[in-house]
């Protein structure tokens with residue numbers, strides 16, 4: 001399958017900080033999760049791919065367009081939707097006015113067609129009924145849906161979502177997950193998140209980032225598999241474990257290298273993620 005996004009050797013430094021270090025990836029339709037600790041470089045990678053900031057080194061294409069030239073950048077921007085970490089809402093705008101404003105920036109110049117598109121995307125995120133309400137009167141979950149609607153204007157082939165479920169309660173998060181899954185049907189979505197459940201429930205593929213580098217690139221099942229044989233239960237916290245905690249049943253759940261004969265447990269994606277970070281830490285320290 002021809003990838004929607006193809007990147008090789010992306011690098012970016014902020015002074016002495018290497019925010020991106022030789023990042024190469026290929027993204028295909030469906031939802032790809034991007035997880036990593038604070039400061040891993042996730043937002044920087046999304047901003048580069050969304051053409052909000054240029055990389056110092058490397059190159060990438062989106063749907064065959066190369067943003068290295070200003071014409072190519074414009075082609076990429078016409079085909080992408082970006083939900084940044086902090087969407088710049090004007091609180092006095094209504095949802096309709098905000099999405100319409102974004103649609104103008106996206107060069108939808110015909111007023112009638114633009115308004116139809118704004119209504120369509122607001123319906124798509126289930127906000128058709130409140131489109132005349134001021135954004136400051138909406139709940140956090142609804143605001144995130146307004147931001148998603150704005151990103152969906154023009155039916156982009158590549159959708160970049162930067163931690164869209166942060167700060168949402170479980171019900172709102174679930175609702176938002178449904179919308180992301182819907183948006184990922186036939187479209188390439190790159191979703192940055194701190195929620196391993198988002199990845200387990202939504203993504204066909206997951207990238208783990210740490211220290212500006214991709215440390216894992218595979219399916220959620222493969223990430224979970226990394227922890228097979230490395231999670232075990234014990235009556236007391238195992239001193240050899242990387243992490244261990246008393247569970248609700250009173251026994252300890254340990255993650256790391258088990259002693260011989262340990263009572264092994266089924267791993268989760270989060271276990272695979274923690275061990276991947278731990279292995280990456282060891283590599284950096286070596």
Ligand SMILES: Nc1ncnc2c1ncn2[C@@H]1O[C@H](COP(=O)(O)OP(=O)(O)OP(=O)(O)O)[C@@H](O)[C@H]1O
Pocket residue numbers: 014017018019036037038039040041042043044045
């Ligand atoms: N504008 C900037 N100026 C200087 N340093 C920056 C800037 N933006 C990011 N950084 C640094 O680059 C590194 C990567 O940051 P980035 O925001 O991409 O990480 P992240 O994985 O998105 O983190 P988080 O999960 O906290 O959002 C960090 O060390 C950060 O402090």
